[in-house]
Amino acid sequence: MASKFTSAIVRLFHDPAERRRLQGPIIEVAIAIIVRDGEILVTRRKEGVHLPGLWEFPGGKRDSGETIRACLLREVKEELGATVEIERLFWERSHDYADRTVILHAYFCRLLSGDLMPLASQELKWIRPDSLLSLPFPEANRPLLEKLAKELSRDSLEKKG
Numbered sequence: 110m111a112s113k114f115t116s117a118i119v120r121l122f123h124d125p126a127e128r129r130r131l132q133g134p135i136i137e138v139a140i141a142i143i144v145r146d147g148e149i150l151v152t153r154r155k156e157g158v159h160l161p162g163l164w165e166f167p168g169g170k171r172d173s174g175e176t177i178r179a180c181l182l183r184e185v186k187e188e189l190g191a192t193v194e195i196e197r198l199f200w201e202r203s204h205d206y207a208d209r210t211v212i213l214h215a216y217f218c219r220l221l222s223g224d225l226m227p228l229a230s231q232e233l234k235w236i237r238p239d240s241l242l243s244l245p246f247p248e249a250n251r252p253l254l255e256k257l258a259k260e261l262s263r264d265s266l267e268k269k270g
């Protein structure tokens with residue numbers, strides 16, 4: 110049986126009333142929650158793109174014909190020069206911006222190899238989960254940040270990292 114989330118997404122794409130309500134394209138986005146030594150990797154968006162200068166998690170738009178997991182691995186490689194392994198799906202949500210709707214799929218990932226480089230961002234840094242809420246992130250990320258801050262205590266992160 111389809112999950113509540115999947116049913117909502119199917120409605121988003123196919124229900125004419127839903128389509129009329131939304132402004133602009135519907136974009137599927139894969140994002141990586143990479144943990145190391147109890148801290149999470151965040152990157153800062155460049156100027157001149159959607160939501161310039163805000164902090165976010167590495168990731169990006171799914172290409173046509175690509176699975177969301179393949180998209181995640183590709184985006185991490187392109188944006189950080191690193192290879193990760195996907196551990197598990199953590200959170201999914203759709204969010205309506207003024208000019209587009211994004212469907213975010215957030216996965217816990219483990220760093221396998223590569224020196225991290227901010228190839229597609231201005232900056233990258235590692236941050237403790239309880240400090241995430243103090244950084245300016247896109248509006249769509251708020252429930253994800255709250256879930257991360259709530260669920261990941263220092264101890265449990267250290268076990269994962």
Ligand SMILES: Nc1nc2c([nH]c(=O)n2[C@@H]2O[C@H](COP(=O)(O)OP(=O)(O)OP(=O)(O)O)[C@@H](O)[C@H]2O)c(=O)[nH]1
Pocket residue numbers: 136138140158159160164165166167168169170211213247248249250
């Ligand atoms: N990578 C990433 N994108 C996010 C996050 N939160 C969020 O709302 N987004 C939105 O998801 C969309 C896809 O992100 P992207 O990183 O591929 O966008 P982009 O800079 O390539 O956009 P562009 O190709 O139009 O310049 C953007 O509209 C971005 O604002 C996040 O935590 N990480």
